[in-house]
Amino acid sequence: MKKKTYWIFAILTISIISIAFGYTKLIHPKENLVAMDCAETANTTAESAFKPTIENKKKPANKAPQGMVWIPGGEFSMGSNVEDESLCSLKGVTKDAAPIHRVYVDGYYMDETEVTNEEYAKFVNATGYVTVAEQKPTKEEFPTAAEEDLIAGSVIFTPTPSAVNLNNFLQWWNYIPQTDWKHPLGPQSSIKGKEKYPVVHIAYEDAEAYAKWAGKRLPTEAEWEFAARGGKTGEIYAWGNVLKPKGKFQANIYQGHFPIKDGDTGEDGFKGIAPVKQYAPNSYGLYDVAGNVWEWTNDWYSVDYYKTLNESGKVAKNPQGPDAYNDPTDPSQIKRVHRGGSFLCTDQYCTRYMVGTRGKGEVRSAANHLGFRCVKSI
Numbered sequence: 572m573k574k575k576t577y578w579i580f581a582i583l584t585i586s587i588i589s590i591a592f593g594y595t596k597l598i599h600p601k602e603n604l605v606a607m608d609c610a611e612t613a614n615t616t617a618e619s620a621f622k623p624t625i626e627n628k629k630k631p632a633n634k635a636p637q638g639m640v641w642i643p644g645g646e647f648s649m650g651s652n653v654e655d656e657s658l659c660s661l662k663g664v665t666k667d668a669a670p671i672h673r674v675y676v677d678g679y680y681m682d683e684t685e686v687t688n689e690e691y692a693k694f695v696n697a698t699g700y701v702t703v704a705e706q707k708p709t710k711e712e713f714p715t716a717a718e719e720d721l722i723a724g725s726v727i728f729t730p731t732p733s734a735v736n737l738n739n740f741l742q743w744w745n746y747i748p749q750t751d752w753k754h755p756l757g758p759q760s761s762i763k764g765k766e767k768y769p770v771v772h773i774a775y776e777d778a779e780a781y782a783k784w785a786g787k788r789l790p791t792e793a794e795w796e797f798a799a800r801g802g803k804t805g806e807i808y809a810w811g812n813v814l815k816p817k818g819k820f821q822a823n824i825y826q827g828h829f830p831i832k833d834g835d836t837g838e839d840g841f842k843g844i845a846p847v848k849q850y851a852p853n854s855y856g857l858y859d860v861a862g863n864v865w866e867w868t869n870d871w872y873s874v875d876y877y878k879t880l881n882e883s884g885k886v887a888k889n890p891q892g893p894d895a896y897n898d899p900t901d902p903s904q905i906k907r908v909h910r911g912g913s914f915l916c917t918d919q920y921c922t923r924y925m926v927g928t929r930g931k932g933e934v935r936s937a938a939n940h941l942g943f944r945c946v947k948s949i
């Protein structure tokens with residue numbers, strides 16, 4: 572990486588990449604890890620912490636808006652058994668999805684897929700909207716940066732030439748000028764022929780602007796998880812408790828040696844990002860809630876939000892997230908919650924495709940594994 576862009580790269584990447592991988596700061600992962608199937612045998616002994624999901628019975632009289640499905644809402648147990656998440660050989664190193672706590676959400680419609688390039692293009696064509704990644708960073712945002720370093724761009728996953736210690740994500744992320752939703756893999760790339768791929772390099776305000784234009788909104792974290800669980804109780808994945816039922820992957824995640832060049836074997840059918848709807852939907856008809864691209868939610872990220880709700884002793888009714896962000900590992904960064912993991916999640920490093928687990932990202936940061944989907948209240 573050029574030194575010139577290092578400063579902005581570091582600022583923009585640290586929080587977004589820590590979404591998935593921040594906990595590696597806390598541990599010392601083995602080098603040269605090989606692909607493992609350990610998530611397949613994840614511990615379910617604490618499943619009793621989950622109480623049955625009780626779906627609302629009421630259904631709207633009208634048909635769902637095009638491209639959306641009805642999520643009935645109801646009461647459910649939210650969060651993750653920390654014994655089941657994170658690195659398979661190091662259970663429970665991430666604790667922000669605990670404790671499992673009781674939540675109620677009203678019913679709503681949700682986009683059946685991640686928002687696609689085609690859909691985002693309609694919004695941009697109609698409004699002339701310019702995403703954060705397309706905007707030149709300002710002196711106000713980066714007061715110590717030299718003028719020539721203020722270059723619009725975004726962050727791209729860049730495989731390493733050989734095996735690396737997994738404790739430093741800066742090794743496989745690069746800030747690339749002129750990278751944005753229309754140029755997802757750098758200035759020479761395009762989205763031609765990729766209309767059905769999820770839009771990426773989307774900062775929070777870019778997602779929010781689209782949602783408003785579409786007459787929708789971003790889901791709360793609770794709405795996202797209720798929907799992703801598909802009415803089931805306490806399952807590890809959006810499709811059940813086995814990573815590969817009948818030996819078949821159910822989501823676009825990462826297999827092979829992470830993060831090296833040609834390390835992604837694409838055993839699930841895709842090396843890198845996939846068009847939407849390539850895997851079976853969950854029982855509410857939602858595609859790719861696990862993997863493919865991370866999805867913004869509306870909630871501030873606070874490491875202890877679940878603990879606070881749980882300690883209230885009540886069912887949290889339509890929780891809207893904490894009043895303020897709080898990430899003690901990165902206190903200066905303003906973050907909101909991401910959910911679902913991405914095509915880069917692997918049991919060697921990040922198992923956030925597990926349905927109850929959480930991610931987080933700085934609100935003005937984007938990358939080529941981050942998108943969103945919307946909801947709509949009735």
Ligand SMILES: [Ca+2]
Pocket residue numbers: 823824825826837838839840841842843914
């Ligand atoms: Ca894949």
Ligand SMILES: [Ca+2]
Pocket residue numbers: 685859860861862863864865866911912
């Ligand atoms: Ca997703």
